[in-house]
Amino acid sequence: MKIQTISSGSKGNCSIILGNDANIIIDAGISYLTLKKKLEENSLSFDMFDAILVTHCHKDHTSGLSSIIKKTNLNVFIPEKMYESIKDYVPYARCNFIDDIFNINSIDIELIHTSHDAPSSVGYIITCCNKKMCYVTDTGYINRKYLQKMVALDLYLIESNHDEVMLMDGPYPRFLKERVISDHGHLSNTTTAKYLKKIIGQNTKNIILAHLSETNNTEELALQTIKNELSNNNIKIIAARQNEMSELIEV
Numbered sequence: 293m294k295i296q297t298i299s300s301g302s303k304g305n306c307s308i309i310l311g312n313d314a315n316i317i318i319d320a321g322i323s324y325l326t327l328k329k330k331l332e333e334n335s336l337s338f339d340m341f342d343a344i345l346v347t348h349c350h351k352d353h354t355s356g357l358s359s360i361i362k363k364t365n366l367n368v369f370i371p372e373k374m375y376e377s378i379k380d381y382v383p384y385a386r387c388n389f390i391d392d393i394f395n396i397n398s399i400d401i402e403l404i405h406t407s408h409d410a411p412s413s414v415g416y417i418i419t420c421c422n423k424k425m426c427y428v429t430d431t432g433y434i435n436r437k438y439l440q441k442m443v444a445l446d447l448y449l450i451e452s453n454h455d456e457v458m459l460m461d462g463p464y465p466r467f468l469k470e471r472v473i474s475d476h477g478h479l480s481n482t483t484t485a486k487y488l489k490k491i492i493g494q495n496t497k498n499i500i501l502a503h504l505s506e507t508n509n510t511e512e513l514a515l516q517t518i519k520n521e522l523s524n525n526n527i528k529i530i531a532a533r534q535n536e537m538s539e540l541i542e543v
Contacts (some may be wrong), residue, residue, distance in 0.1 A: 444493025
């Protein structure tokens with residue numbers, strides 16, 4: 293199993309998962325043409341993918357859905373309760389409604405129900421070829437029930453949205469600052485670091501910090517905050533970028 297972030301941040305989010313017999317796109321917050329070009333840079337095409345997973349309805353995760361659905365044969369895999377919030381982008385017939393545990397060929401997926409100001413927002417625990425990773429962004433906190441399921445995975449893609457001091461001293465209006473730091477907002481560097489300290493294990497080889505704020509964070513702050521909390525120097529930690537694909541990481 294391999295993962296690559298195509299775009300990550302408040303202007304658009306998209307990643308790909310490549311398995312033995314299935315390939316998945318997660319979120320479509322960039323245009324059809326942009327994603328097509330990015331896939332072609334990896335010698336990939338839409339025809340090689342089996343599904344689009346959507347974490348939630350916000351435009352930085354869905355703005356490209358309409359054009360992708362019109363120009364490909366891909367279906368969207370979502371909890372049924374999410375449909376009402378994305379129906380303007382996706383016809384009902386192009387949706388596969390999923391349970392909390394489902395599979396796409398040999399890729400097994402379990403939903404993590406996240407806490408965000410969007411209906412039925414989710415993350416994922418993804419298993420393929422005896423390797424496990426999680427994909428969690430856009431949440432104010434992680435419920436203990438799901439945190440227990442995230443222990444000792446091989447790879448974590450997890451939100452590290454903001455530095456709390458930069459946010460509170462920054463230019464956002466008060467209501468927006470309160471939204472970001474609320475239980476329905478986003479994970480800070482410090483909160484993510486504390487979660488990771490609790491859940492990483494001997495199998496953990498990679499951490500991808502995602503959805504960094506351009507206004508309230510820096511790569512250096514995010515990476516240093518995580519590294520300061522973790523004592524395992526054998527884990528590779530990178531920050532996903534808004535306008536640059538990550539390397540293709542093998543889990």
